[in-house]
Structures are given as C-alpha cells and as structure tokens.
Amino acid sequence: MFDCEVNVAKSCTELTQILIEPSARILAGGTDILPGMRKNSIGKPITLIDVSQLNELSYIREHEGQIDIGALTTHSKLITSPLLLQHAPALIDACASIGSTQTRNRGTLGGNLCNASPAADSVPPLLCLEAVVTLSSHDNQRQVPLSDFIIGPGRTCLKQGEYLDHITFAVPQKHTGTSFMKLGRRNGMSIAVVSTSVLLRLDQQGNIEYARVAFGSAAPTPICSHHAEAALTGKTPSAQLFSEAAQAMRTDINPIDDLRASREYRLHSAGVLLQRALQTAWHQAEMDLR
Numbered sequence: 001m002f003d004c005e006v007n008v009a010k011s012c013t014e015l016t017q018i019l020i021e022p023s024a025r026i027l028a029g030g031t032d033i034l035p036g037m038r039k040n041s042i043g044k045p046i047t048l049i050d051v052s053q054l055n056e057l058s059y060i061r062e063h064e065g066q067i068d069i070g071a072l073t074t075h076s077k078l079i080t081s082p083l084l085l086q087h088a089p090a091l092i093d094a095c096a097s098i099g100s101t102q103t104r105n106r107g108t109l110g111g112n113l114c115n116a117s118p119a120a121d122s123v124p125p126l127l128c129l130e131a132v133v134t135l136s137s138h139d140n141q142r143q144v145p146l147s148d149f150i151i152g153p154g155r156t157c158l159k160q161g162e163y164l165d166h167i168t169f170a171v172p173q174k175h176t177g178t179s180f181m182k183l184g185r186r187n188g189m190s191i192a193v194v195s196t197s198v199l200l201r202l203d204q205q206g207n208i209e210y211a212r213v214a215f216g217s218a219a220p221t222p223i224c225s226h227h228a229e230a231a232l233t234g235k236t237p238s239a240q241l242f243s244e245a246a247q248a249m250r251t252d253i254n255p256i257d258d259l260r261a262s263r264e265y266r267l268h269s270a271g272v273l274l275q276r277a278l279q280t281a282w283h284q285a286e287m288d289l290r
C-alpha cells in the first residue's frame with residue numbers, strides 16, 4: 001500500500017495549481033514512479049497528480065519546419081507516427097525498444113525524460129536532434145536545451161511548480177541519416193547496457209557535413225560525444241573513419257561497473273555499436289542523396 005494522496009488534474013491550469021504543493025509529483029504513465037514508490041526510492045509524503053485526462057499534452061505535430069511532441073505522448077503513439085517515421089526514425093527505434101507493449105502503451109516521452117535515467121532510451125536520439133524542452137508553470141514558460149535538462153542520475157532542472165509541457169526539434173535537413181542501437185542483456189524488455197544514436201548529414205559530394213553522436217548508459221546522464229563528432233565532420237565516410245570516431249568517443253564517455261556490465265565491457269561495446277550505428281546512418285543519408 002502506498003501512503004499518498006492522488007489528485008486528478010482536469011486541465012493544465014489545475015495541474016499548475018496542484019504542482020505548487022512541495023510534495024506534489026506527476027503521475028503520467030506510472031511505469032517509473034510506481035515501481036520507484038514500491039521500492040521506497042521516492043521520498044515521502046507525496047501527493048500524486050494523475051495527468052492521464054490531459055489529452056491536450058498528447059500530440060505529434062509539424063509546423064514551420066519544427067516537430068512538437070506533447071509530454072504525455074505514449075511510446076506506442078510515437079512508434080506509429082508517419083511523421084516521425086519520415087523525419088526521426090532513430091527516435092522510433094529507441095521508443096520501440098522500451099519495455100513491453102504494455103509499458104509502451106502507458107509510458108510517456110515526458111516521463112522518460114523527467115525520470116532522468118542514464119539509460120533513458122529516448123534521450124540519445126533527441127540529443128542528436130538537438131531537442132529543446134518547454135517547461136511550464138502557473139506564471140511562466142521557458143525553453144531549455146535537452147542537453148541541459150537532465151543534470152544527473154534522476155535529476156532534472158525542473159523547478160518547484162514546473163512541468164514538462166512539450167519537446168521540440170527541427171525537421172532534419174535533406175541528406176540526413178539517423179540511427180539508434182542498444183545493447184541489452186536480452187533482446188527484449190531490457191534496460192540498455194549501453195546505447196548510441198547518430199545523426200549524419202552529407203554534402204552533395206557525399207562527405208559528412210554535420211555529425212551528432214550520443215550515448216546512453218555510458219555516463220551519469222545520456223551524453224553527446226563531441227570528440228567523435230569532430231572526428232567525423234568534413235570527412236569522407238569509411239569504415240576506417242568510423243573506427244577513428246569510436247576511438248575519439250572514449251574521451252567523452254565515462255561508464256560505470258554495475259550489475260549489468262563492467263566499465264570495460266561498456267567501453268568496448270560502445271565502440272562496436274557506434275561503428276554499426278554510423279554505417280546505418282550513412283547508408284540512410286546516401287539513399288537520401290540519390
């Protein structure tokens with residue numbers, strides 16, 4: 001039995017009014033917060049705010065070259081979105097790898113970000129897309145780059161009274177390829193031992209004009225590898241170049257030993273995954289070039 005009060009928010013205005021309460025926590029899909037309460041890893045007392053009736057926070061929209069995703073959009077809704085399939089297939093692959101169908105039917109993108117796990121699968125592709133989060137409170141709205149939103153394991157820059165409203169990223173330019181790869185201890189229902197996402201944009205000659213590389217489960221927060229990005233930018237794609245990027249990436253990540261894998265295994269696997277992810281993104285971008 002949980003020792004908590006549950007309030008149902010019927011509108012975003014009502015949500016911000018209840019969120020002022022210091023003990024208030026949002027209950028979105030509940031797939032992180034409820035197991036956390038069961039394990040007593042969440043401080044008490046707590047007032048849960050059930051936001052499941054806020055349909056206005058569940059959407060995927062394109063306007064003026066940007067894609068907005070409401071915080072309460074479930075992973076199941078994301079992975080069946082034709083818009084994301086066209087513009088952000090790596091995000092689809094990442095969300096499709098989260099838990100089981102039941103978990104994806106309940107779990108939301110906002111919950112995955114706000115839970116701030118180093119292993120949160122949606123974060124690496126969103127970092128590659130340079131996503132920005134919009135945070136709302138009763139009297140303010142502000143935008144924060146996703147790279148600044150998660151500040152430590154389980155910690156975000158959300159202030160008392162704020163909630164994550166939506167996530168935005170620019171529609172990738174032409175000749176762009178993206179990919180997401182995850183290594184778990186089993187093929188399904190598995191938290192990442194390490195994951196990586198890549199975004200490559202090619203110029204007309206087929207050289208890499210722009211590169212983004214991000215990792216999950218490789219540092220206290222999901223993280224970009226700016227050394228790998230620098231190693232790739234302006235170069236001609238090849239297996240040799242991708243191997244150099246995998247070497248450069250080791251400067252940026254700092255994985256730990258834990259129950260799922262050792263630091264050394266994670267370092268090695270991150271390099272292997274990155275090379276495969278780069279091949280996939282490259283081929284995707286090349287198809288776009290033809």
Ligand SMILES: Cc1cc2nc3c(=O)[nH]c(=O)nc-3n(C[C@H](O)[C@H](O)[C@H](O)COP(=O)(O)OP(=O)(O)OC[C@H]3O[C@@H](n4cnc5c(N)ncnc54)[C@H](O)[C@@H]3O)c2cc1C
Binds near residue numbers: 100109120158164
């Ligand atoms: C069996 C199982 C398997 C899983 N496998 C994976 C996996 O492979 N990969 C992975 O990344 N995750 C996995 N998860 C974790 C989880 O499903 C995801 O992180 C999910 O996206 C969380 O969303 P939620 O809506 O359920 O969040 P909730 O549990 O409702 O909330 C999580 C946290 O975020 C806060 N929050 C939620 N929404 C907002 C908002 N809009 N504004 C402010 N704060 C908010 C809550 O207060 C809470 O602190 C798994 C979970 C389970 C139970």
